[in-house]
């Protein structure tokens with residue numbers, strides 16, 4: 716798992732403050748959830764940790780290495796992390812196997828080794844037989860499973876989840892929540908999961924933080 720340290724993270728979009736000085740430390744292997752209403756800065760913080768967004772000030776380090784500061788930004792693909800988005804973010808013109816394999820493209824793997832990892836991962840998320848399908852042919856739940864497989868297949872030390880269940884119906888939300896929890900914990904990765912859904916947060920979290928107006932108000936064990 717990976718250690719996440721955020722220090723004094725601040726960011727505004729024009730005159731709109733999104734983060735106003737967030738300090739956060741997540742120990743390796745923890746499943747952390749950030750809860751907060753829409754507009755509280757959850758997504759900005761997650762995207763900054765991913766390297767998709769740049770901070771105005773403050774810093775982020777992963778596994779003891781600074782990856783974000785006001786003067787530098789390590790690109791997402793060099794942060795040893797996987798990410799799962801609310802809208803799946805799959806390439807529609809690539810097969811399921813190609814989408815999952817995309818996360819391995821920087822590894823110098825023989826194609827047989829890559830195929831084995833992809834096949835294994837698809838089996839783990841219950842999509843055996845869908846390797847050659849295209850995302851638009853799949854249900855929302857299946858697409859999110861592909862996205863989960865893509866995030867996990869490279870065994871990154873950190874997995875980031877951006878409201879991954881918000882587009883799914885209640886039944887599926889509960890099942891996928893369990894799969895996300897089980898599979899992520901199995902890899903030993905640290906997880907940071909953002910949601911506005913309190914019951915989801917409490918069901919998943921080892922540790923919960925509450926974000927309000929760009930500030931982290933509390934952080935600790937659910938109880």
Ligand code: ADP
Pocket residue numbers: 728731732733751752753754755756757758759760
């Ligand atoms: P959350 O994920 O909790 O809904 P966000 O991080 O998306 O919160 O947004 C925090 C604040 O930043 C909000 O006021 C939002 O409107 C603003 N914001 C987020 N992204 C942008 C953007 N790309 N351009 C302008 N304002 C943005």
Ligand code: ADP
Pocket residue numbers: 804805806814817
């Ligand atoms: P580059 O040539 O710079 O590596 P890519 O073609 O890999 O660019 O990616 C283009 C954009 O699409 C990037 O912003 C990347 O984060 C995003 N992206 C990468 N992989 C996927 C994916 N499987 N589905 C959706 N978006 C992706």
